[in-house]
Amino acid sequence: MKYRWIFVLSIAAALVLAIAASGVEPERNRYHQHLEAAEKLPCTNHDGSVFCTHLPLMEITTDGPVPSPYIQNSTPDPNDIWAVSNKARSYDMVAATVRYFDSETENNHLSDIPIVEERAMFRIRGASSRSLDKKNYLLKFTEEDMVHSLDVSLSGMTADNSWALHGPFLDKSLIRNYMCYNLAGEIMDYAPNVRFCELFVNGEYMGLYLLTEKISFNENGRIDFTKTDPKLTVTSYILQADRGANDPSHDLETFGSNSYLTRPKEHAGHGHIEILYPGKSLSQAQRDYIASDFSRFEKAIFSFDYNHPDRGYQHYIDTKSFIDFFLINEFTLNYDAPGLSTYLYKDVGGKLKMCVWDFDAAFDYYKYSEVTPETFRIHNALWFKYLFKDEAFVDQVVDRYAYLRKRFLNEEYLFQYIDDTVSYLGPAIARNYAKWGYSFNSRYNGVNYDYLEPESRNVRSFDEAIQQVKDTIAMRLDHMDNNLDRLYTLCHESMNKRYNHVTEEGGS
Numbered sequence: 001m002k003y004r005w006i007f008v009l010s011i012a013a014a015l016v017l018a019i020a021a022s023g024v025e026p027e028r029n030r031y032h033q034h035l036e037a038a039e040k041l042p043c044t045n046h047d048g049s050v051f052c053t054h055l056p057l058m059e060i061t062t063d064g065p066v067p068s069p070y071i072q073n074s075t076p077d078p079n080d081i082w083a084v085s086n087k088a089r090s091y092d093m094v095a096a097t098v099r100y101f102d103s104e105t106e107n108n109h110l111s112d113i114p115i116v117e118e119r120a121m122f123r124i125r126g127a128s129s130r131s132l133d134k135k136n137y138l139l140k141f142t143e144e145d146m147v148h149s150l151d152v153s154l155s156g157m158t159a160d161n162s163w164a165l166h167g168p169f170l171d172k173s174l175i176r177n178y179m180c181y182n183l184a185g186e187i188m189d190y191a192p193n194v195r196f197c198e199l200f201v202n203g204e205y206m207g208l209y210l211l212t213e214k215i216s217f218n219e220n221g222r223i224d225f226t227k228t229d230p231k232l233t234v235t236s237y238i239l240q241a242d243r244g245a246n247d248p249s250h251d252l253e254t255f256g257s258n259s260y261l262t263r264p265k266e267h268a269g270h271g272h273i274e275i276l277y278p279g280k281s282l283s284q285a286q287r288d289y290i291a292s293d294f295s296r297f298e299k300a301i302f303s304f305d306y307n308h309p310d311r312g313y314q315h316y317i318d319t320k321s322f323i324d325f326f327l328i329n330e331f332t333l334n335y336d337a338p339g340l341s342t343y344l345y346k347d348v349g350g351k352l353k354m355c356v357w358d359f360d361a362a363f364d365y366y367k368y369s370e371v372t373p374e375t376f377r378i379h380n381a382l383w384f385k386y387l388f389k390d391e392a393f394v395d396q397v398v399d400r401y402a403y404l405r406k407r408f409l410n411e412e413y414l415f416q417y418i419d420d421t422v423s424y425l426g427p428a429i430a431r432n433y434a435k436w437g438y439s440f441n442s443r444y445n446g447v448n449y450d451y452l453e454p455e456s457r458n459v460r461s462f463d464e465a466i467q468q469v470k471d472t473i474a475m476r477l478d479h480m481d482n483n484l485d486r487l488y489t490l491c492h493e494s495m496n497k498r499y500n501h502v503t504e505e506g507g508s
């Protein structure tokens with residue numbers, strides 16, 4: 001009997017090892033709302049005059065006016081997008097009451113009993129999107145005292161105090177962030193979980209929103225690593241590369257930024273690294289530790305030992321995470337990344353990983369110029385420029401793309417995903433565009449809503465918007481199929497490195 005158990009256990013152990021060695025992806029159990037939310041029966045107890053939705057419904061009532069996206073006491077030029085986003089980023093919050101309706105079986109109405117009713121601090125969030133009519137918001141749930149944070153679970157997502165409400169406005173397809181976060185969540189260790197909902201702010205219907213997890217530490221389902229201890233110097237951390245910290249004490253000077261390797265002078269506004277975690281408890285000693293720890297990675301990758309198995313980048317980064325970040329952002333043509341909205345995190349004793357954020361400009365929706373599918377761009381930015389010097393890295397990029405191409409990065413899967421999502425959103429699309437549909441007109445009330453340049457890129461209907469996403473996906477995959485191996489042309493070693501290695505190996 002005893003031997004039989006040993007036999008069974010050895011078979012089980014061998015299977016586990018075989019699965020690990022074959023590189024089979026772990027089951028991720030990503031929740032896709034459009035596939036898993038229960039279908040709701042039509043209501044029979046009210047007429048069409050009552051607001052009724054099959055989606056989760058959020059109602060936010062603020063104690064006072066929502067702080068303006070513009071800085072107080074200044075009058076920025078509304079045509080100067082950078083004046084709005086850089087100089088006038090306002091972090092003032094207003095106290096609010098949040099009611100959340102999410103019946104599992106029935107439609108949701110403002111007259112229902114909310115599943116969540118809590119206090120929260122509330123503000124407009126985002127950078128350039130602040131100038132758009134439909135704002136993005138940040139919610140931080142608090143206890144009644146409006147000081148102590150309160151973790152709240154929404155639609156099955158991990159309870160946390162901090163949430164982003166993304167209102168697609170520029171993205172006329174409404175689905176970019178939903179689809180891309182879920183795609184990333186299928187292949188990376190972590191990508192923010194998302195749920196569509198409809199939103200009222202102070203009694204006004206604001207349309208369709210995407211409730212989004214903020215990138216933050218949460219051991220139950222966001223970034224899960226060793227919780228920081230302010231008494232210790234060594235800490236896990238989350239970094240954000242963007243336009244610079246709102247709190248200068250969280251701005252990080254690293255080897256790469258100080259030497260202008262990751263923050264070239266011509267792009268001085270991008271690539272500022274800010275410490276997001278630890279937050280308020282961050283000590284000077286921890287800040288110094290993070291700067292030095294991150295700089296060790298940068299010094300390694302900018303050295304001639306950059307790909308040395310013990311001293312090179314592999315020692316510091318989770319290579320697969322960097323490859324997936326590269327592939328998802330390249331595939332989606334998401335060229336805010338990686339100098340803007342770029343997140344990295346590292347556990348104590350672990351390796352650096354990357355996390356995606358913000359696909360508003362994905363699939364050729366960068367406002368100021370067309371992003372043709374016949375290009376690669378991220379290979380030339382930040383640390384990627386140096387990773388692509390390593391042929392072994394490019395090998396892994398090419399292999400990973402071939403693997404993903406069969407599962408997620410293909411027209412059949414993605415077009416079905418889009419069609420199913422649109423079908424799930426159903427009447428919420430018309431409600432959203434009854435509110436915001438004027439933005440399909442190039443001019444409305446004297447305002448120019450043709451945000452994309454040149455003018456011909458702007459779509460005139462929701463259907464056109466969906467088709468534009470599909471067309472871009474098809475062109476993009478075709479380009480990547482035929483050109484990804486051109487990245488090998490970036491692989492090269494300096495003469496300095498070759499000389500040193502030859503000497504090290506005995507001058508052969």
Ligand SMILES: [Zn+2]
Nearest residue numbers: 043052053107
């Ligand atoms: Zn109803």
